[in-house]
Amino acid sequence: MAPPELSPSSPRLAPCYTVGYALLPEKVSSVVQPSLVALAAERRVRLVAVDVSRPLAKQGPFDLLVHKMYDREWRAQLEEFAARHPSVPVVDSPAAIDRLLDRASMLDVVSGLRVDVAVAVPGQVVVTDAAALADPDELLARGALRFPLIAKPLAVDGSAESHDMRLVYRRDGFHGLRAPVVLQEFVNHGGVLFKVYVVGNRATCVRRSSLPDVPSHRLLDLDSEPSVPFANISNQPIPPDDGAAGDADMPAAGFVDEVARELRRGLGLHLLNFDMIRERSEEHGDRYFIIDINYFPGYAKMPGYETALTDFFLEMLRSTRPVHGQLGPGSGLDIEARKLEPGPGIGLRELESGRAQA
Numbered sequence: 340m341a342p343p344e345l346s347p348s349s350p351r352l353a354p355c356y357t358v359g360y361a362l363l364p365e366k367v368s369s370v371v372q373p374s375l376v377a378l379a380a381e382r383r384v385r386l387v388a389v390d391v392s393r394p395l396a397k398q399g400p401f402d403l404l405v406h407k408m409y410d411r412e413w414r415a416q417l418e419e420f421a422a423r424h425p426s427v428p429v430v431d432s433p434a435a436i437d438r439l440l441d442r443a444s445m446l447d448v449v450s451g452l453r454v455d456v457a458v459a460v461p462g463q464v465v466v467t468d469a470a471a472l473a474d475p476d477e478l479l480a481r482g483a484l485r486f487p488l489i490a491k492p493l494a495v496d497g498s499a500e501s502h503d504m505r506l507v508y509r510r511d512g513f514h515g516l517r518a519p520v521v522l523q524e525f526v527n528h529g530g531v532l533f534k535v536y537v538v539g540n541r542a543t544c545v546r547r548s549s550l551p552d553v554p555s556h557r558l559l560d561l562d563s564e565p566s567v568p569f570a571n572i573s574n575q576p577i578p579p580d581d582g583a584a585g586d587a588d589m590p591a592a593g594f595v596d597e598v599a600r601e602l603r604r605g606l607g608l609h610l611l612n613f614d615m616i617r618e619r620s621e622e623h624g625d626r627y628f629i630i631d632i633n634y635f636p637g638y639a640k641m642p643g644y645e646t647a648l649t650d651f652f653l654e655m656l657r658s659t660r661p662v663h664g665q666l667g668p669g670s671g672l673d674i675e676a677r678k679l680e681p682g683p684g685i686g687l688r689e690l691e692s693g694r695a696q697a
């Protein structure tokens with residue numbers, strides 16, 4: 340514990356920036372951990388929870404706003420905030436996030452990636468009309484799909500239901516599916532998934548357990564279930580006994596970085612992760628598929644996430660901070676932007692110019 344006179348909370352080392360975060364309670368408890376708050380404070384970044392039950396306009400001031408909220412009313416407040424505070428970065432734009440909240444549009448960005456090693460997406464068909472599910476052959480023909488398929492809810496809305504999926508082995512597995520749903524071809528990938536966390540220009544690839552390969556005879560086995568449900572199969576680290584997943588060779592770091600950079604460019608987002616699987620076949624060799632992209636995922640599962648997020652916050656703050664910045668009672672530096680009085684609070688300009696003697 341630093342001596343009181345040097346602790347980040349003391350006036351002489353008051354936080355230089357205030358980052359507001361608007362997150363649902365379970366996301367706050369999973370991502371805004373004491374280790375993140377402490378590291379940010381050491382680097383003079385104060386993390387302040389936005390009270391999502393009160394008007395955003397009555398909170399702050401903030402130097403940066405990060406959020407993962409789903410409701411429309413919040414969107415309106417965010418857009419009003421951004422209009423009123425054009426110099427405060429909002430991470431990220433709701434319109435850009437929207438594309439990831441619908442599995443019909445989520446993977447569209449992949450076809451436009453400018454990467455040396457091709458990345459594909461599995462064939463898929465969006466089914467919005469429940470009646471269409473009664474005619475599997477039409478759906479298969481529409482997307483030139485072949486079994487097995489994964490039925491995924493169309494909407495990604497943070498609910499547990501949005502992760503409820505079914506692996507469909509044959510036509511009678513369509514019974515019980517509910518529209519709107521995406522039917523996506525299942526790609527055999529050796530039971531290991533590569534989950535790549537993206538924080539600004541950083542990408543971190545981790546291995547996760549995944550669904551095992553489906554042998555072709557399973558599709559013909561009429562005594563077995565025509566479909567099976569599953570959920571959240573890859574969002575925890577690999578258990579020690581899962582040798583297949585744990586030993587799988589990782590994709591080349593340069594490839595991962597390139598895909599991450601291109602996804603960020605194509606999506607216009609800073610905070611995301613994507614799920615990538617690798618098909619190994621005699622016919623095609625190694626082929627990579629992106630099957631899922633998540634906005635503002637569970638970063639605490641990423642090794643070194645505190646440093647990655649804090650570095651990102653500072654990059655955003657320093658790259659967009661006007662000279663005066665957002666000062667005032669909520670910013671921890673009670674000084675007027677127009678006059679940087681010497682005194683207990685070190686002026687922003689001195690801090691950033693390094694003239695201040697902390």
Ligand SMILES: Nc1ncnc2c1ncn2[C@@H]1O[C@H](COP(=O)(O)OP(=O)(O)OP(=O)(O)O)[C@@H](O)[C@H]1O
Nearest residue numbers: 461502523524525526549550573574614630631633
């Ligand atoms: N097309 C596919 N081919 C093979 N396996 C797949 C495919 N799509 C999904 N999977 C498997 O199903 C799991 C869940 O799919 P997906 O990642 O789309 O769901 P999710 O609920 O969005 O997951 P997350 O918790 O990562 O947000 C994946 O982690 C992977 O193991």
Ligand SMILES: O=P(O)(O)O[C@H]1[C@H](O)[C@@H](O)[C@H](OP(=O)(O)O)[C@@H](OP(=O)(O)O)[C@H]1O
Nearest residue numbers: 369496497498573574575633635636637638
């Ligand atoms: O809470 P919703 O909006 O459903 O989003 C989830 C993402 O879809 C998952 O990808 C996150 O798990 P991973 O961080 O393992 O991808 C998952 O991380 P978490 O369970 O640690 O919060 C969530 O972020």
Ligand SMILES: [Mg+2]
Nearest residue numbers: 573614631632
């Ligand atoms: Mg996923």
Ligand SMILES: [Mg+2]
Nearest residue numbers: 495631632633
């Ligand atoms: Mg997902």
